[in-house]
Amino acid sequence: MDVKLDVASYIRVLKLASTPSWDEFSQISKIAGAGILLVGLLGFTIFVVMSFLPA
Known part of the structure; x- marks a missing residue:
């Protein structure tokens, strides 16, 4: 799990939003x-x- 890569991806998406x-x-x-x-x-x-059908 590369935290720096994940954070960079999130920042890129937020800039485009x-x-x-x-x-x-x-x-x-x-x-x-x-x-x-x-x-x-x-x-x-x-x-x-x-509820109307017989049980």
């Missing part, structure tokens, strides 16, 4: 929110189906 614009952040938030809602709806649907 930039803060997203408001439009980019908004779009990413909408997509992530839609994904969370979709997974929640799928889980709720499975729960409802399983």
